[in-house]
Amino acid sequence: MDKLLIDGGIPLRGTVPVSGAKNAALPILIATVLAPGEHRLGNIPDLVDVSSMLSLLGRIGCPSLVDGDVRIDATRIAYREAPYDVVRKMRASVLALGPLLARCGEAKVSLPGGCAIGVRPIDQHLKGLEALGCRFELAGGYVHGRVDKLRGAHIRCDVVTVTGTENILMAAVLAEGTTVIDNAAAEPEVEDLARMLNAMGAKIKGAGTRRIEIEGVTSLHPAPGGYRILADRIEAGTYLVAGAITGGDVTAVGADAEALAPVLSMLESAGCTVERAPGSVRVARSGPIVPVHIETQPHPGFPTDMQAQAMALLSLGVGTSTIRENIFENRYMHVAELLRLGADIAIDGSLATIRGTPKLTGATVMATDLRASASLVLAGLAAQGQTEILRLYHLDRGYERLEEKLGALGARVKRASEGRGE
Numbered sequence: 001m002d003k004l005l006i007d008g009g010i011p012l013r014g015t016v017p018v019s020g021a022k023n024a025a026l027p028i029l030i031a032t033v034l035a036p037g038e039h040r041l042g043n044i045p046d047l048v049d050v051s052s053m054l055s056l057l058g059r060i061g062c063p064s065l066v067d068g069d070v071r072i073d074a075t076r077i078a079y080r081e082a083p084y085d086v087v088r089k090m091r092a093s094v095l096a097l098g099p100l101l102a103r104c105g106e107a108k109v110s111l112p113g114g115c116a117i118g119v120r121p122i123d124q125h126l127k128g129l130e131a132l133g134c135r136f137e138l139a140g141g142y143v144h145g146r147v148d149k150l151r152g153a154h155i156r157c158d159v160v161t162v163t164g165t166e167n168i169l170m171a172a173v174l175a176e177g178t179t180v181i182d183n184a185a186a187e188p189e190v191e192d193l194a195r196m197l198n199a200m201g202a203k204i205k206g207a208g209t210r211r212i213e214i215e216g217v218t219s220l221h222p223a224p225g226g227y228r229i230l231a232d233r234i235e236a237g238t239y240l241v242a243g244a245i246t247g248g249d250v251t252a253v254g255a256d257a258e259a260l261a262p263v264l265s266m267l268e269s270a271g272c273t274v275e276r277a278p279g280s281v282r283v284a285r286s287g288p289i290v291p292v293h294i295e296t297q298p299h300p301g302f303p304t305d306m307q308a309q310a311m312a313l314l315s316l317g318v319g320t321s322t323i324r325e326n327i328f329e330n331r332y333m334h335v336a337e338l339l340r341l342g343a344d345i346a347i348d349g350s351l352a353t354i355r356g357t358p359k360l361t362g363a364t365v366m367a368t369d370l371r372a373s374a375s376l377v378l379a380g381l382a383a384q385g386q387t388e389i390l391r392l393y394h395l396d397r398g399y400e401r402l403e404e405k406l407g408a409l410g411a412r413v414k415r416a417s418e419g420r421g422e
């Protein structure tokens with residue numbers, strides 16, 4: 001297993017290219033199942049989760065080729081199953097439900113268990129697909145769905161769910177009649193999936209709002225000329241916080257300021273200067289980090305996937321900040337590790353109180369989930385001395401070429417295997 005060694009205390013400066021969005025790539029890759037033929041997808045990041053989704057597609061019978069773009073041949077669906085050994089590595093495999101039910105009238109998907117950040121049930125996915133006419137049996141740790149004919153319906157989600165909205169959307173595009181999804185997720189990645197589906201011949205309106213309307217069609221086709229996915233706002237946000245926490249000046253090239261709006265306004269309130277330009281965002285900090293209060297909310301609120309990174313920044317604030325995590329019930333696993341670096345954070349239920357400290361000091365810490373590990377990298381970049389981050393595999397799930405990108409900004413970062421030191 002690999003670890004990361006960081007010699008901190010260096011202000012990061014320069015530009016960083018933003019990769020394609022993991023959370024758009026995953027639904028868009030599996031959406032290719034909806035239309036027979038060869039699909040071409042651009043800007044797909046080289047991540048462990050993407051490889052897992054490509055291997056799931058292979059298991060279903062859709063081979064893929066990566067030659068800069070990703071090409072997927074969805075001519076034939078051999079198996080209608082997402083097995084346990086794939087789903088346990090990547091919960092997003094549950095996104096196979098909607099496309100397989102729509103294309104084949106059947107799907108068998110291993111129930112995703114809980115994960116480090118929460119129980120994460122899929123009741124809303126099933127409720128929405130049942131409204132479209134699907135029937136489900138739960139047996140042997142699998143959810144087995146069947147449908148004779150998908151019919152449009154009016155669906156109100158009890159909670160705003162990103163992959164739930166995406167699963168329902170991917171089934172509704174081939175349903176007879178019109179479907180309305182109310183209280184839908186409005187994340188930019190949901191919008192990107194809808195853009196891709198419309199390029200495949202679907203009729204979707206309102207993606208990016210809380211109410212999505214889908215007029216079903218009888219068939220879809222690969223997007224003519226292929227489809228290029230959007231940039232990763234969470235990766236971009238992470239690098240911009242790296243500039244802020246080290247007292248540097250970083251420009252994220254390819255970042256979309258609108259998609260990052262809640263993160264950028266937090267950085268401005270925390271004392272950073274932010275420059276928004278078409279296709280890039282620049283963040284710099286020279287003065288103190290000013291305390292702020294953050295509430296995580298579904299988009300366009302402050303993203304839960306940036307909560308841990310913001311906490312690392314605020315742990316060096318001049319005063320007390322607070323964060324309330326409203327999306328996941330167990331998304332403070334990074335706190336105990338940040339305390340090891342000298343942060344002063346207290347948790348009371350969903351509320352975190354962060355008393356700013358003048359400095360952090362390098363230590364050995366353990367990554368527990370994707371975004372928690374990102375916050376440890378940020379804290380390590382600002383800390384004095386060396387920080388060693390164990391279980392790097394968490395980070396590889398969502399950050400492409402991390403050491404290379406940080407190195408180009410002036411960071412002293414090195415990957416090593418856990419068995420050995422420098």
Ligand code: EPZ
Nearest residue numbers: 023092120121122123124125159160161162163305327328
């Ligand atoms: C997506 O997860 C993202 N993953 C997550 O990013 C992100 O944290 C999350 O949305 C919230 O923004 C992908 O897009 C692949 P939810 P998802 O369903 O869809 C509850 C990362 O770091 N809920 O929107 O699984 C649920 O328990 C990852 O890149 C139900 O109760 O999240 C949670 O409390 C981590 N029933 C809340 O809704 C359901 O059927 C939001 O979860 C579904 C969800």
